[in-house]
Amino acid sequence: MDSRKAQTHRRIVETAAELFGLQSYQAVNVNQICDRANVNKATLYQHFGSKEALAVATIEHHFERQKADFYEAAMAALPNPVDRLSGIYQRIYQQHLARSDRGESCIGCPFVNILSEMAVGSPAIRDAVQAAFEGLKPYYRLIARDAKVIGYANRELDGDAVSSALIAIMNGAMISAKTENRPEAILENLETAKLILRG
Amino acid sequence: MDSRKAQTHRRIVETAAELFGLQSYQAVNVNQICDRANVNKATLYQHFGSKEALAVATIEHHFERQKADFYEAAMAALPNPVDRLSGIYQRIYQQHLARSDRGESCIGCPFVNILSEMAVGSPAIRDAVQAAFEGLKPYYRLIARDAKVIGYANRELDGDAVSSALIAIMNGAMISAKTENRPEAILENLETAKLILRG
Amino acid sequence: MDSRKAQTHRRIVETAAELFGLQSYQAVNVNQICDRANVNKATLYQHFGSKEALAVATIEHHFERQKADFYEAAMAALPNPVDRLSGIYQRIYQQHLARSDRGESCIGCPFVNILSEMAVGSPAIRDAVQAAFEGLKPYYRLIARDAKVIGYANRELDGDAVSSALIAIMNGAMISAKTENRPEAILENLETAKLILRG
Amino acid sequence: MDSRKAQTHRRIVETAAELFGLQSYQAVNVNQICDRANVNKATLYQHFGSKEALAVATIEHHFERQKADFYEAAMAALPNPVDRLSGIYQRIYQQHLARSDRGESCIGCPFVNILSEMAVGSPAIRDAVQAAFEGLKPYYRLIARDAKVIGYANRELDGDAVSSALIAIMNGAMISAKTENRPEAILENLETAKLILRG
DNA sequence: AATGAATGAGAGTTCATTCAT
DNA sequence: GATGAATGAACTCTCATTCAT
Numbered sequence: 001m002d003s004r005k006a007q008t009h010r011r012i013v014e015t016a017a018e019l020f021g022l023q024s025y026q027a028v029n030v031n032q033i034c035d036r037a038n039v040n041k042a043t044l045y046q047h048f049g050s051k052e053a054l055a056v057a058t059i060e061h062h063f064e065r066q067k068a069d070f071y072e073a074a075m076a077a078l079p080n081p082v083d084r085l086s087g088i089y090q091r092i093y094q095q096h097l098a099r100s101d102r103g104e105s106c107i108g109c110p111f112v113n114i115l116s117e118m119a120v121g122s123p124a125i126r127d128a129v130q131a132a133f134e135g136l137k138p139y140y141r142l143i144a145r146d147a148k149v150i151g152y153a154n155r156e157l158d159g160d161a162v163s164s165a166l167i168a169i170m171n172g173a174m175i176s177a178k179t180e181n182r183p184e185a186i187l188e189n190l191e192t193a194k195l196i197l198r199g
Numbered sequence: 200m201d202s203r204k205a206q207t208h209r210r211i212v213e214t215a216a217e218l219f220g221l222q223s224y225q226a227v228n229v230n231q232i233c234d235r236a237n238v239n240k241a242t243l244y245q246h247f248g249s250k251e252a253l254a255v256a257t258i259e260h261h262f263e264r265q266k267a268d269f270y271e272a273a274m275a276a277l278p279n280p281v282d283r284l285s286g287i288y289q290r291i292y293q294q295h296l297a298r299s300d301r302g303e304s305c306i307g308c309p310f311v312n313i314l315s316e317m318a319v320g321s322p323a324i325r326d327a328v329q330a331a332f333e334g335l336k337p338y339y340r341l342i343a344r345d346a347k348v349i350g351y352a353n354r355e356l357d358g359d360a361v362s363s364a365l366i367a368i369m370n371g372a373m374i375s376a377k378t379e380n381r382p383e384a385i386l387e388n389l390e391t392a393k394l395i396l397r398g
Numbered sequence: 399m400d401s402r403k404a405q406t407h408r409r410i411v412e413t414a415a416e417l418f419g420l421q422s423y424q425a426v427n428v429n430q431i432c433d434r435a436n437v438n439k440a441t442l443y444q445h446f447g448s449k450e451a452l453a454v455a456t457i458e459h460h461f462e463r464q465k466a467d468f469y470e471a472a473m474a475a476l477p478n479p480v481d482r483l484s485g486i487y488q489r490i491y492q493q494h495l496a497r498s499d500r501g502e503s504c505i506g507c508p509f510v511n512i513l514s515e516m517a518v519g520s521p522a523i524r525d526a527v528q529a530a531f532e533g534l535k536p537y538y539r540l541i542a543r544d545a546k547v548i549g550y551a552n553r554e555l556d557g558d559a560v561s562s563a564l565i566a567i568m569n570g571a572m573i574s575a576k577t578e579n580r581p582e583a584i585l586e587n588l589e590t591a592k593l594i595l596r597g
Numbered sequence: 598m599d600s601r602k603a604q605t606h607r608r609i610v611e612t613a614a615e616l617f618g619l620q621s622y623q624a625v626n627v628n629q630i631c632d633r634a635n636v637n638k639a640t641l642y643q644h645f646g647s648k649e650a651l652a653v654a655t656i657e658h659h660f661e662r663q664k665a666d667f668y669e670a671a672m673a674a675l676p677n678p679v680d681r682l683s684g685i686y687q688r689i690y691q692q693h694l695a696r697s698d699r700g701e702s703c704i705g706c707p708f709v710n711i712l713s714e715m716a717v718g719s720p721a722i723r724d725a726v727q728a729a730f731e732g733l734k735p736y737y738r739l740i741a742r743d744a745k746v747i748g749y750a751n752r753e754l755d756g757d758a759v760s761s762a763l764i765a766i767m768n769g770a771m772i773s774a775k776t777e778n779r780p781e782a783i784l785e786n787l788e789t790a791k792l793i794l795r796g
Numbered sequence: 797a798a799t800g801a802a803t804g805a806g807a808g809t810t811c812a813t814t815c816a817t
Numbered sequence: 818g819a820t821g822a823a824t825g826a827a828c829t830c831t832c833a834t835t836c837a838t
Binding site: 402427428429439440443448449 | 827829830831832837
C-alpha cells in the first residue's frame with residue numbers, strides 16, 4: 001500500500017516521464033511538471049533534489065514499465081523465441097500506434113531521446129540509460145539461446161554480441177520511426193532483428 | 200573564391216555544428232556560438248534569422264561533410280560493395296576514435312542527436328534530418344545492387360528496404376557507441392549491416 | 399493589512415506608473431522598473447505575466463487614484479456643480495504644477511499618453527483606457543444634471559453627450575499643457591468646459 | 598521638378614509618416630521604413646542623420662498635408678466661418694472614415710500621437726509638434742474674427758484664446774475617436790467647437 | 797511537512813547606427 | 818555615392834532553484 005509520500009513521488013515521476021517524452025528534457029520546465037502533477041515546486045525539490053535527478057528517476061521508471069509491459073509480457077505470452085522477439089516489437093509498435101491515433105507525433109525511444117540530448121552533459125543520465133539497456137539485454141540473451149535450441153539460429157550465438165546487436169537495431173528502428181513519423185518503421189526492422197537471431 | 204559574407208556564413212555554421220555536437224542544441228546558447236565564431240550576435244541573426252534556422256543549416260552542413268568524407272570517400276576507394284560498406288563504418292569509426300583520443304566523449308550521430316531532442320518541437324529540424332537520411336540512402340542502394348551482382352547477396356534485394364535497414368543499424372550503432380562511450384561499438388555493428396546486405 | 403505579496407504588487411504598479419509617466423511605455427524597460435521598485439525581474443513577471451499586462455494594471459491604478467484624488471475629492475469639497483467642475487481642473491492643475499516646480503516637464507494625461515502610443519498595437523491597453531474614461535464620466539454626468547437643477551445650464555442636457563464632451567476637452571487641455579510644457583493651459587480650458595456645461 | 602535625391606527624401610518621409618501613424622514612433626523600426634520605401638539604410642541615414650530627425654521631418658510633412666488638405670481646402674470651399682470650421686471637421690472625419698472602411702483602426706492625430714509618446718524624451722519632437730499647432734492656429738483665428746463679423750459670436754473674441762481652445766477640442770476629439778475606435782466621435786465634438794466660437 | 801513568493805543568471809532576439817567596399 | 822555587412826547595447830521574458838513562513 002502506497003504511502004501518501006510514495007504516491008506523490010510516483011505522480012511526479014510519471015508526469016515528468018510523460019512530459020519529457022512529449023517534448024524533451026530541456027524543453028520541459030519544472031513548473032510544467034509541477035502544474036501537471038499538482039505538486040508544489042518545493043515539494044518536487046524535496047523529493048528529487050534536482051531536475052537531473054528527476055530525469056534519472058524517469059529513466060528507471062521507463063525501464064520498469066518497458067520490462068513489464070513489453071519484455072515480460074512478450075516472454076509470458078509465447079514460448080517460441082522468434083515469436084517472443086516478434087512480440088516485443090509488436091507491443092512497442094502498438095504503443096506508438098496508439099499515440100499516433102491520438103494525433104501525437106512519433107516520439108521514439110525515451111532512452112535514446114534523453115541519451116542523445118544529455119549524455120555528454122550529464123554522466124548520471126548516461127549511466128542510467130546504459131543501465132537500462134543492460135537490464136533489457138538478458139531478455140534478448142534468453143531469446144538467442146532458445147533460437148539455437150529450436151534450430152532457428154544456424155550456429156552457436158555469442159549472447160553478448162547478439163543482445164547488443166538487438167538493442168542496437170531496436171534503437172535504430174525507433175530512430176527511423178521518429179524520423180519518418182511513422183510507427184510502422186518499428187515493425188519493418190523486425191526483419192533485421194530476425195537476421196541477427198539467425199546469425 | 201569565398202566572399203566575406205560566405206566566409207562568415209561558413210564560420211557560423213561550422214562553429215554551431217561543432218558546439219551542438221559537443222553538447223546539444225538546447226544546451227548551447229547563441230552567445231557561445233558567437234564568441235567561438237568571432238561574430239557579433241546581430242550578424243548571426245542577419246545570416247540565419249533564428250537559432251532553429253541555424254540548426255537546420257548545421258544539419259545540411261553535416262550531411263555534405265558526411266557524404267564527402269565518409270560515403271563518397273568509401274565509394275571511391277574500393278569497388279567491392281562489402282568493402283565499401285566496411286569503408287563507411289571504418290571512416291565513421293576513425294572519426295569517433297580521433298575524438299576519443301583527444302579526450303572527448305563519444306558524441307554519436309549529429310542527425311540522431313538533434314532529431315531525438317527536437318523532432319517533436321521543431322518540424323523544420325525533423326524534416327532536415329529526414330532529408331539527410333534520404334540523401335544517404337542512394338549509397339546503400341548502390342551497395343545493395345552490387346552485392347547481388349557479385350553474388351554476395353543471396354537474392355534480389357529491395358533497395359528501399361535494405362537502405363532503410365542499413366540507415367537504421369548505422370543509427371543504432373551510433374547510439375550504442377554513445378551509450379557505452381566506446382567507439383568500437385560502431386564497428387561491431389558492421390556485422391549486422393553485412394547480414395542485411397546478404398539478405 | 400497588506401500581505402507581503404500585495405505590497406510587492408503595489409510597489410511594482412506604482413513604480414511602473416511613475417516611470418511610464420515620466421517617459422513613455424516603450425521608452426521604459428522592465429529592468430528600470432525592477433531596479434527602482436527593488437524587485438527581481440522574475441518576481442515582476444510572476445505578478446504580471448507581461449509588460450503589457452503591467453501597463454494595464456498601471457492604467458487601472460491611475461484610474462483609482464484620479465477618481466479618489468481629483469473627482470471624489472472635488473465632489474466632496476463643494477456642492478455646486480460649477481465649483482465641482484472647477485475643483486477637478488484645479489486639482490489636476492495643482493498636480494502638474496507641483497511636478498513643474500520639481501523641475502519635471504509637463505507629462506500630460508497618463509491615459510492619453512499610453513493610448514496614443516499603444517492603442518493600435520495593444521487592444522488590451524486601448525480597452526483599459528476606454529474603461530477608465532467611462533469610469534470618470536459619471537462624475538461629469540452628475541455635474542451636468544445638477545447644472546440644470548441650479549439653472550446654470552440653459553436647457554436639459556444629454557448626459558452622455560456632455561460627459562463625453564467634458565472628457566474630450568479635459569484631454570485636449572492636457573495635450574495643450576504637454577505641448578507647451580505649461581500647466582496653466584489646463585486651467586485655461588476650464589472655460590470651454592463651462593461652455594459645455596451651460597449648453 | 599524633383600531631383601532624384603528629393604524624390605528619395607520624399608519617399609522616405611512619406612513612408613515613415615505612414616508607418617509611424619499605423620503603429621507608433623518607437624514601434625516602427627528603421628528597417629521597416631527602408632524596406633517599404635525601397636531605400637538602403639545607409640541612404641536613409643545620409644538623408645536624415647537619425648531616426649529622431651526623420652520623425653521631425655514627418656511632423657513637418659503632416660503639417661503641410663493637413664494645412665493643404667484640411668484647412669486651406671475648407672477655407673477655399675466656403676466663406677462662412679461656421680461652415681469653414683465645420684468643413685475642417687468634416688475633412689478630418691472623412692479621412693478617418695476612409696481608413697476605417699479599409700479595416701484599419703482609428704489612429705487619431707499624428708501630432709498628438711508622437712507628442713504623447715516622445716515629448717518628454719525628445720525636445721526636438723515636442724518643438725516640432727508645438728510649431729505645427731501654432732501653424733494651424735491662424736486658420737482658427739481667422740474663423741473667430743469672421744464669426745464676430747457675421748454676428749455668430751456674441752462678443753469680441755480673444756483670437757489667441759479661441760484658437761488655443763479650438764486646437765484643444767480638436768485634439769480632444771481625436772483622442773475620443775481613437776479611444777472608442779469610432780471616427781464619428783470627431784464630428785460629435787464639432788458642437789463644442791461651435792460653442793467656443795460663439796463665445 | 798508543505799508552500800507561496802522570490803531570485804540571479806541567462807535565454808533568444810532586435811535595435812539604431814556605422815563601417816568597409 | 819551607394820550599399821551590403823557588421824556591431825554593441827539593450828530588449829522582453831524564462832529558467833532551475835531556494836527562501837521565509
